[in-house]
Amino acid sequence: MDNPTKIRLENGLSVLLKEIHSAPIISFWTWYRVGSRYEKPGFTGISHWVEHMQFKGTEKYPSTVLDRLIAREGGVWNAFTHVDWTTYFETMPANKIDLAIDLEADRMVNSLFSPADVESERTVIITEKEGKDNEPFLRLNNAVNEAAFISHPYRNEVIGSLEDLQRIQRDDLYHHYRKYYQPANAIISIAGDFNTSEMIEKIQNKFISISSEFLPDPEVQPEHEIKEKKEILLSGPGDTIFIQIAYRSPSASDPDFFGFTILDSLLSGPASLNMFGGGGTSNKTSRLYKKLVDKRFAVSLAGGLQATLDPHLYDLSITLHQGQDPEIVIKTIDREIERLTEKRILKSEIQRAVKQARAMFAYGLENITNQAFWLGYSESFANYDWYSNYLDRLNEIKPQDVQRVAEKYLHPEKRVIGIYHPDFSESKPS
Amino acid sequence: MINNQNMWNHLPGEDSIKRVVLPNGIIVLTKSDFNSPSVVISGYLNSGSIHDQQEKLGLSLFTSYALMRGSVFHRYRRIYNDLETAGATLGFSSSIQSTSFGGKSLVEDLPLLLKTLSEAIRWPIFPPIQLKILLSQIITGLQIREQDTSERASLKFDEVLFPDHPYGRSEEGSIETLKRIRRSDLIKFHQQFYGPSGMVITIVGAIEHQKAVDLVYHALGDWENPVWVSPPKIPEVTNRKFSYREHIPISGKFQTDIIMGSYGPRRTSKEFLIASLGNNILGQFGMMGRIGEAVREKSGLAYYASTALNAWQSAGTWEITAGVNPINIEKTIEIIRNEISRFVSESVSNQELDDSKSNLIGLIPLSIESNAGVANAIIRMERYKLGLNYLREYPGIISGISKEQILQVSQKYLDPGNLVIISAGT
Numbered sequence A: 001m002d003n004p005t006k007i008r009l010e011n012g013l014s015v016l017l018k019e020i021h022s023a024p025i026i027s028f029w030t031w032y033r034v035g036s037r038y039e040k041p042g043f044t045g046i047s048h049w050v051e052h053m054q055f056k057g058t059e060k061y062p063s064t065v066l067d068r069l070i071a072r073e074g075g076v077w078n079a080f081t082h083v084d085w086t087t088y089f090e091t092m093p094a095n096k097i098d099l100a101i102d103l104e105a106d107r108m109v110n111s112l113f114s115p116a117d118v119e120s121e122r123t124v125i126i127t128e129k130e131g132k133d134n135e136p137f138l139r140l141n142n143a144v145n146e147a148a149f150i151s152h153p154y155r156n157e158v159i160g161s162l163e164d165l166q167r168i169q170r171d172d173l174y175h176h177y178r179k180y181y182q183p184a185n186a187i188i189s190i191a192g193d194f195n196t197s198e199m200i201e202k203i204q205n206k207f208i209s210i211s212s213e214f215l216p217d218p219e220v221q222p223e224h225e226i227k228e229k230k231e232i233l234l235s236g237p238g239d240t241i242f243i244q245i246a247y248r249s250p251s252a253s254d255p256d257f258f259g260f261t262i263l264d265s266l267l268s269g270p271a272s273l274n275m276f277g278g279g280g281t282s283n284k285t286s287r288l289y290k291k292l293v294d295k296r297f298a299v300s301l302a303g304g305l306q307a308t309l310d311p312h313l314y315d316l317s318i319t320l321h322q323g324q325d326p327e328i329v330i331k332t333i334d335r336e337i338e339r340l341t342e343k344r345i346l347k348s349e350i351q352r353a354v355k356q357a358r359a360m361f362a363y364g365l366e367n368i369t370n371q372a373f374w375l376g377y378s379e380s381f382a383n384y385d386w387y388s389n390y391l392d393r394l395n396e397i398k399p400q401d402v403q404r405v406a407e408k409y410l411h412p413e414k415r416v417i418g419i420y421h422p423d424f425s426e427s428k429p430s
Numbered sequence B: 001m002i003n004n005q006n007m008w009n010h011l012p013g014e015d016s017i018k019r020v021v022l023p024n025g026i027i028v029l030t031k032s033d034f035n036s037p038s039v040v041i042s043g044y045l046n047s048g049s050i051h052d053q054q055e056k057l058g059l060s061l062f063t064s065y066a067l068m069r070g071s072v073f074h075r076y077r078r079i080y081n082d083l084e085t086a087g088a089t090l091g092f093s094s095s096i097q098s099t100s101f102g103g104k105s106l107v108e109d110l111p112l113l114l115k116t117l118s119e120a121i122r123w124p125i126f127p128p129i130q131l132k133i134l135l136s137q138i139i140t141g142l143q144i145r146e147q148d149t150s151e152r153a154s155l156k157f158d159e160v161l162f163p164d165h166p167y168g169r170s171e172e173g174s175i176e177t178l179k180r181i182r183r184s185d186l187i188k189f190h191q192q193f194y195g196p197s198g199m200v201i202t203i204v205g206a207i208e209h210q211k212a213v214d215l216v217y218h219a220l221g222d223w224e225n226p227v228w229v230s231p232p233k234i235p236e237v238t239n240r241k242f243s244y245r246e247h248i249p250i251s252g253k254f255q256t257d258i259i260m261g262s263y264g265p266r267r268t269s270k271e272f273l274i275a276s277l278g279n280n281i282l283g284q285f286g287m288m289g290r291i292g293e294a295v296r297e298k299s300g301l302a303y304y305a306s307t308a309l310n311a312w313q314s315a316g317t318w319e320i321t322a323g324v325n326p327i328n329i330e331k332t333i334e335i336i337r338n339e340i341s342r343f344v345s346e347s348v349s350n351q352e353l354d355d356s357k358s359n360l361i362g363l364i365p366l367s368i369e370s371n372a373g374v375a376n377a378i379i380r381m382e383r384y385k386l387g388l389n390y391l392r393e394y395p396g397i398i399s400g401i402s403k404e405q406i407l408q409v410s411q412k413y414l415d416p417g418n419l420v421i422i423s424a425g426t
Helices: A046-053 A063-072 A094-107 A115-133 A136-148 A162-167 A170-180 A196-207 A256-268 A287-292 A326-342 A347-365 A368-381 A384-388 A390-395 A399-409 B004-010 B059-066 B076-085 B107-122 B128-146 B149-161 B175-179 B183-193 B209-220 B271-283 B285-298 B326-345 B350-367 B371-383 B390-399 B403-413
Strands: A005-008 A014-019 A025-032 A076-081 A086-093 A186-192 A230-235 A242-249 A298-305 A312-320 A415-421 B017-021 B027-032 B038-045 B089-094 B099-106 B200-205 B244-249 B256-264 B302-311 B316-324 B420-425
Touching: A005 A196, A014 A196, A014 A368, A025 A094, A025 A368, A046 A076, A046 A086, A046 A115, A046 A170, A063 A094, A063 B285, A063 B350, A086 A094, A086 A368, A086 B350, A094 A186, A094 A196, A115 A136, A115 A162, A115 A170, A115 B285, A115 B302, A115 B316, A136 A230, A136 A242, A136 A312, A136 A415, A186 A196, A186 A368, A242 A326, A242 A399, A256 A287, A256 A298, A256 A312, A256 A326, A256 A347, A256 A390, A256 A399, A287 A298, A287 A326, A298 B128, A312 A326, A326 A399, A326 A415, A347 A368, A347 A390, A347 A399, A347 B038, A347 B076, A347 B099, A368 A384, A384 A390, B017 B209, B027 B209, B027 B371, B038 B107, B038 B371, B059 B089, B059 B099, B059 B128, B059 B183, B076 B107, B089 B107, B099 B107, B099 B371, B107 B209, B128 B149, B128 B175, B128 B183, B149 B244, B149 B256, B149 B316, B149 B420, B200 B209, B200 B371, B256 B302, B256 B326, B256 B403, B271 B285, B271 B302, B271 B316, B271 B326, B271 B350, B271 B390, B271 B403, B285 B302, B285 B316, B285 B326, B285 B350, B302 B326, B316 B326, B326 B403, B326 B420, B350 B390, B350 B403, B371 B390
Parallel strands: A014 A186, A230 A415, B027 B200, B244 B420
Antiparallel strands: A005 A014, A025 A086, A025 A186, A076 A086, A242 A312, A242 A415, A298 A312, B017 B027, B038 B099, B038 B200, B089 B099, B256 B316, B256 B420, B302 B316
16 A cells, blocks of 8 residues: 655644545545533533534635535535544545635634524524434443443443533633644645645645644543443333444554454444545444344444544444343353353354455545545544554464454453333433 | 646546446446545435335335345355455445445455445345344334434425425335235346446446456446336426425424425526535525524524535425424524525625535535545435536536526426425424
């Protein structure tokens, strides 16, 4: 894989650039090391709300002008707030990229946060939350997440609690913005049809005058294990039982992460790395699918592993076959994990998982937006080598590594089990 | 970097998309791209839910899902083992007039992908145990759909606009109709309605044209179905204007979904691109156009509020959707109604016209960023007879649309006093 160019400006801004000349477009991403992980109690959701406010304009680019300029040049833009980061991207025709560079430099420091816009976005975000709460499975996922951490901010919803969304004020938002939106806390990742030295000059011209201040460490203590088994029961309308089982997962920079990736592939099928395009493959021959879906205990099964700064969660999400007992499904999963740790794993199974990962990787290379995403994303929790060496690291994994990781993390007494049942009348954590 | 004209020449066109018709009627379209060692296949057969009897609605979709559950040559587990071992994927689905398929793999595994496709569409055996598993999955999907505010509103919207017409029926069917379907129905459906005539397959990725065509010929070139029944002509739809309002109660929901609108132009109509440009102004441009500005930006009532044109062969819909708190349903409907009223009573501004033209034209290169994007574009060109140079001609067509044309087409389809309005939620 071609190595990207990586530089750091005097003000601390990291920039990663990768030339790809397959299509006349450029994807430009600006990342900030702020997300729900950095939020204090009482201010959950503030990072996501700041992200919304970044679309409400500056003096130079009022909100209506901002939208209009990007859209009329045939660009697409959006933003995402996650647990560890907030990111903004523009994918534009190559000859229009100056606009993206200028507006990102401008809104790194000059966003207005007018009180009227803050109030308008308050209701928009509450509506966004209500839309999420409409989904039984998302409600279950939130409850499981909360139970899986004692005090780490990963326990909170990225969108925030309703109480905090009603309480946060304009100055809280503006303070959060000024604290975290500065060059030393940002990464720019850019891929597409450009000349690297010309692009560096453009970025320097726009960003070098923005100063950085010292960033306090958020002092977040990682939670390396779930101390005790917990069970969450949720109820609501519908006819379908959902189960989510969450185990602690290693951070992305932990060497165990790669063994865990193979473990996930064996248990629940290969996961796609690609946020934009690419897609994955089906998981019908994964161990758990065969035991749960083919045996008609469940109608679907999916595993979820995320690359995060601190240890997060590996979750198994199961939609039950009608009339099946959640306890049988959970026991089946336990037996299958036990089998994985006790019986020899064939080397060919590992090789298969690596081949699957290679295919997912290739699909991601089709798409310039996805490549720019990975430049910045990998830098946000490790560095680009993490991504470029990903397949090599998977290739090094041996059957005993997978078994060791399974034994270490997938312990039946150190997990949260969430069950959404249509028949109960109210939720009750036990 | 390159200038605008070079940008359009860079788009797939007659010189880079190759089209071949095999002796058995299969149309093969290819576009080479060697930037990634992967390849995408996409295509369709002329068979769909238009064939379904009302009491067994969902048969076409059920059949398409069941194609890969076992063939004369391989069992279900072997089929998926081969695909998943290669990190490849292949799937089928069915809509009103077509059964579509799509897959991708590393280029070294394209023969496997085509062999699996061929076995699935030519020699499926529909094993009873697999049909049971699949049926339970589909039924669970329908139960989840029953709780989905957006889906419920959308289904009712189509039902009201297209009574007694294939466009008004859910391709998925219902739990009742699915339970009436037997294995023999799937076998019969496959025998009668699957055939090579008019089948389209597109291959995009790291492979030369002739090699791709040879592989398709090897896999599907000898397929014949002498008893194939061609699909009936889709009934015409009259553009009527009428008013309808219904709320679908679904308990335990925090948000209500609203859908409102009426008929829209068919995909092959000259009015389609004019309406598309108008639709961009009304509810797409920037942060969801005029509708987004009025409902989200000014009123803070919704996280999403936008418009869409759905266009098929004999009709289409022009719809506005929004997700709101239940206490704001009527207020939102009124705001949207006012925006539609303004839209059909006065021309859009020159600035809006220029902005949206620029937006639609500029989005083209982005829409074909991946192999799948290129394959979808080629399929659309073939399905609607747009010509292989359509992407290059598109900027000229959009540039030539006037604001008077937009007003005229908008007035033909949208009437603020005559809208179908469905809401679903608590």
